[in-house]
Amino acid sequence: MQLSREALxxxxxxMKVIREFEERLHVDIQTGEIAGFxxxxxxxxxxxxxxxxxxxxxxxxxxxxxxxxxxxxxGCDVNGMMKEIWGSRDGLCKGKGGSMHIxxxxxxxxGANGIVGGGAPIAVGAGIAAKIDGKGAVSIxxxxxxxxxxxxxxxxxxxxxxxxxxTIFVFENNHYSEHTGFEYAVGTTKDIASRAEAFGxxxxxxxxxxxxxxxxxxxxxxxxxxxxxNGPAAVEFDTERFFGHxxxxxxxxxxxGELDRIRELRDCLKNFxxxxxxxxxxxxxxxxxxDAEVLEAIEESVRQAKAAPRGTAEDVLTDVxxxx
Amino acid sequence: xxxxxxxxxxxxxxxxxxERDENVVVLGEDVVGGMxxxxxxxxxxGIWSTSTGLFGKFGADRVIDTPISExxxxxxxxxxxxxxxxxxxxxxxxxxxxVSLDQIxxxxxxxxxxxxxxxxxxxxxxxxYGAGYNAAAQHSQSVHQILTGMPGLKVVMxxxxxxxxxxxxxxxxxxxxxxxxxxxxxxxxSGEVPDDKDYVIPFGHARLSRAGNDVTIVSTGLLLGFCxxxxxxxxxxxxGCDVIDLRTTxxxxxxxxxxxxxxxxxxxxxxxxPPRCSLAxxxxxxxANKAFASLxxxxxxxxxxxxxxxxxxxxxxAYLPSADKIEAxxxxxxxxx
Ligand SMILES: Cc1ncc(C[n+]2csc(CCOP(=O)(O)OP(=O)(O)O)c2C)c(N)n1
Ligand SMILES: [Mg+2]
Numbered sequence: 182m183q184l185s186r187e188a189l190x191x192x193x194x195x196m197k198v199i200r201e202f203e204e205r206l207h208v209d210i211q212t213g214e215i216a217g218f219x220x221x222x223x224x225x226x227x228x229x230x231x232x233x234x235x236x237x238x239x240x241x242x243x244x245x246x247x248x249x250x251x252x253x254x255x256g257c258d259v260n261g262m263m264k265e266i267w268g269s270r271d272g273l274c275k276g277k278g279g280s281m282h283i284x285x286x287x288x289x290x291x292g293a294n295g296i297v298g299g300g301a302p303i304a305v306g307a308g309i310a311a312k313i314d315g316k317g318a319v320s321i322x323x324x325x326x327x328x329x330x331x332x333x334x335x336x337x338x339x340x341x342x343x344x345x346x347x348t349i350f351v352f353e354n355n356h357y358s359e360h361t362g363f364e365y366a367v368g369t370t371k372d373i374a375s376r377a378e379a380f381g382x383x384x385x386x387x388x389x390x391x392x393x394x395x396x397x398x399x400x401x402x403x404x405x406x407x408x409x410x411n412g413p414a415a416v417e418f419d420t421e422r423f424f425g426h427x428x429x430x431x432x433x434x435x436x437x438g439e440l441d442r443i444r445e446l447r448d449c450l451k452n453f454x455x456x457x458x459x460x461x462x463x464x465x466x467x468x469x470x471x472d473a474e475v476l477e478a479i480e481e482s483v484r485q486a487k488a489a490p491r492g493t494a495e496d497v498l499t500d501v502x503x504x505x
Numbered sequence: 506x507x508x509x510x511x512x513x514x515x516x517x518x519x520x521x522x523x524e525r526d527e528n529v530v531v532l533g534e535d536v537v538g539g540m541x542x543x544x545x546x547x548x549x550x551g552i553w554s555t556s557t558g559l560f561g562k563f564g565a566d567r568v569i570d571t572p573i574s575e576x577x578x579x580x581x582x583x584x585x586x587x588x589x590x591x592x593x594x595x596x597x598x599x600x601x602x603x604v605s606l607d608q609i610x611x612x613x614x615x616x617x618x619x620x621x622x623x624x625x626x627x628x629x630x631x632x633x634y635g636a637g638y639n640a641a642a643q644h645s646q647s648v649h650q651i652l653t654g655m656p657g658l659k660v661v662m663x664x665x666x667x668x669x670x671x672x673x674x675x676x677x678x679x680x681x682x683x684x685x686x687x688x689x690x691x692x693x694x695s696g697e698v699p700d701d702k703d704y705v706i707p708f709g710h711a712r713l714s715r716a717g718n719d720v721t722i723v724s725t726g727l728l729l730g731f732c733x734x735x736x737x738x739x740x741x742x743x744x745g746c747d748v749i750d751l752r753t754t755x756x757x758x759x760x761x762x763x764x765x766x767x768x769x770x771x772x773x774x775x776x777x778x779p780p781r782c783s784l785a786x787x788x789x790x791x792x793a794n795k796a797f798a799s800l801x802x803x804x805x806x807x808x809x810x811x812x813x814x815x816x817x818x819x820x821x822x823a824y825l826p827s828a829d830k831i832e833a834x835x836x837x838x839x840x841x842x
Contacts, residue, residue, distance in 0.1 A: 269817070277816055330573050360552075497812055
């Protein structure tokens with residue numbers, strides 16, 4: 182199905198926001214001003230956006246330690262996120278969570294997660310709730326290739342099947358879990374989707390560096406899971422991470438020229454631009470204008486983050502309970 | 506004596522014990538670091554650099570890089586230990602006990618008792634703990650209060666590189682399961698360590714790191730350094746502090762604490778874990794119970810507040826016990842009438 186001009190521009194803009202958000206963090210982290218562990222999503226934008234462009238606020242997503250892309254794609258505020266990562270009390274989570282714990286439940290974003298495999302079971306609960314409510318909403322569990330080896334992920338898949346939860350397990354296979362290769366850590370099939378299939382789910386596969394592949398795949402997946410009674414599904418997207426596992430990772434596990442090659446051939450933004458301009462759906466000028474606009478928006482978010490107020494000792498004590 | 510970093514003391518001791526006893530095996534996530542990648546095995550060598558080079562030296566049978574499967578890692582350590590091996594399992598962050606607690610708590614910690622004393626489970630479970638890196642609520646915790654409360658587990662919390670060597674060697678040679686807690690912020694700290702490849706420190710023997718007659722300060726890990734700084738500052742004012750480094754929280758050297766409090770009559774316990782049901786509360790209660798007559802002031806516990814560990818720099822700094830907070834507690838027990 183052909184996307185409208187507006188939908189194309191919006192998808193490109195969303196991916197570009199994630200890209201520039203992460204590229205900017207990569208630079209700012211070098212200055213030492215940003216504290217903590219930061220895992221950048223750069224390279225995988227087509228997955229977050231290709232999935233979330235189908236979703237409304239009633240649909241829930243559960244994310245990972247590499248969560249910025251999912252958060253932005255699901256509608257979390259750019260400025261609030263930047264402030265959070267910079268540790269301001271005006272951040273989306275008041276500076277209490279930081280990069281690994283960004284959440285905005287009103288937007289259907291149930292949280293990034295510092296625990297690998299922590300998210301999938303939560304998505305099952307959200308998927309059961311969606312089933313009970315019967316309005317066709319779904320939940321999405323984003324997981325990495327590493328997380329697919331965690332028992333919690335296995336339990337979540339089986340339980341989703343048993344309970345017919347309206348849950349979609351989206352596996353982003355970027356070939357690495359920290360410094361360990363997918364080839365080593367995922368036994369036998371070297372294929373995450375077929376694992377999911379073995380639990381009795383319908384599964385799909387797509388190219389996670391190609392927005393259109395993700396978007397069209399997800400259209401089918403969602404059509405299926407939104408039908409009451411169908412239960413869960415799983416999809417594996419092959420993708421790339423452009424930066425280290427975390428900022429500061431020396432990445433000695435990469436092959437010679439690997440980073441240049443994936444930036445050259447597997448860049449979802451480049452691929453998108455080429456497809457839409459070749460097909461004369463959009464002009465380079467349209468996209469250039471968005472690029473400039475996004476860069477300014479990110480610049481503004483950093484300006485705000487740097488100027489935003491810092492927390493105090495009293496702030497440490499709030500938000501543990503609602504009443505106590 | 507050689508000078509080495511805390512992290513190198515971990516690595517060196519493991520290597521020495523693997524050399525000495527072929528039953529010692531290492532397992533954990535990224536302990537080889539690079540398996541199945543173009544860069545090849547050992548491209549990184551463990552995120553804490555506490556297993557660098559072991560794979561090359563001892564091979565894939567004895568240095569086992571695992572998938573992200575903490576439950577299975579701890580369970581495998583249990584099974585290895587019941588099968589005559591001496592596993593050293595690494596949990597990358599102590600916070601991940603959450604994923605693997607059944608194997609640690611209900612399995613490893615209880616085999617001997619449940620099986621009527623007929624078995625041993627000589628597993629070592631190493632984990633990096635502690636705050637100070639703005640790593641937020643799921644990567645910064647101190648978990649000793651949870652594990653110390655579990656019968657069947659021994660719990661070790663070294664502060665210095667020398668103690669790492671003596672205590673880790675003891676942990677590996679010990680026939681009981683041992684939790685070995687390594688503070689992230691201490692990995693880069695250097696100190697003199699004995700060269701002796703049989704140097705062990707028996708569990709349950711605290712170390713007196715400062716001596717004085719006015720106040721007893723008990724701690725271990727990162728915060729011990731803060732306690733020492735406070736003791737040194739007060740020494741200049743003529744106030745003497747005993748600073749006791751516990752080294753192990755299970756077993757605990759009750760005698761060292763009680764002996765000291767009998768002289769000083771004043772106790773401050775400094776603990777990085779939250780206050781409820783904490784190590785500090787436990788020690789204060791023991792002292793109130795067993796050294797009541799010696800006490801000149803109510804024992805003081807210095808803990809973080811009853812909250813998760815916050816992310817932002819200012820918040821984490823405010824959360825952690827600081828030298829100022831420790832000094833205030835010491836002055837409080839001194840001023841008590
Ligand atoms: C329970 C748990 N185990 C280990 C870690 C440490 N860790 C953080 S991310 C990661 C690798 C995850 O790999 P993958 O699922 O492929 O996600 P990616 O980093 O590639 O996005 C590991 C081992 C963790 N945070 N939580
Ligand atoms: Mg991965």
